[in-house]
Amino acid sequence: MKGVVFTEFLEMIESRFSADMVDDIIDDAKLPSGGVYTAVGTYPHEEIVALVVALSQRSGTAVRDLLLAFGEHLFGRFVVGYPTFFGSTSDAFTFLAGIEDIIHREVHKLYPDAELPRFDVEQHDDRQLTLLYDSRRHFEDLAEGLMRGCIAYFGGGIAIARSVVGDGESRKERFVLTRT
Secondary structure (H helix, E strand, C coil): CEHHHHHHHHHHHHHHCCHHHHHHHHHHHCCCCCCCCCCCCECCHHHHHHHHHHHHHHHCCCHHHHHHHHHHHHHHHHHHHCHHHCCCCCCHHHHHHCHHHHHHHHHHHHCCCCCCCEEEEEEECCCEEEEEEECCCCCHHHHHHHHHHHHHHCCCCEEEEEEEECCHHHCEEEEEEEEC
16 A cells, blocks of 8 residues: 555544654554655555554544545545646546546556556446445545545535445445435
């Protein structure tokens, strides 16, 4: 997993909790990296899981809620850090439908070793967008948080429903976004 995810997560914790909380969860998680990350580095995704679990235990906030909040935060940071991705789109559906063809293609140019989730568009019209999320890491809550951040950025008015598709190794998550 790219280091930018780790650095942004730790920055969110520091801003919403404290620098001491960052130190505490790094100690609690007993990370092979020692909790030292660079934005362009690559680290095992198990380390972000350990950090989120440690934060959940210390804060009393559910893991799901932390990942949703982090996804929203991360989307906002992407808007600031990569403004060219957002300049030509004025609609959340269009932006989210183009993740694979636009965003992930550009990410792979910058980080050829990045292992990104897949978002397959199953249905897209003016009223509804259906995305099938596929990732061996199963960060569906983070993906939903990113979608929530996207919806807020483009003006809201969209509800998200989720369902599990398949099971075991082939399990995926379907996101149905509907204009309200």
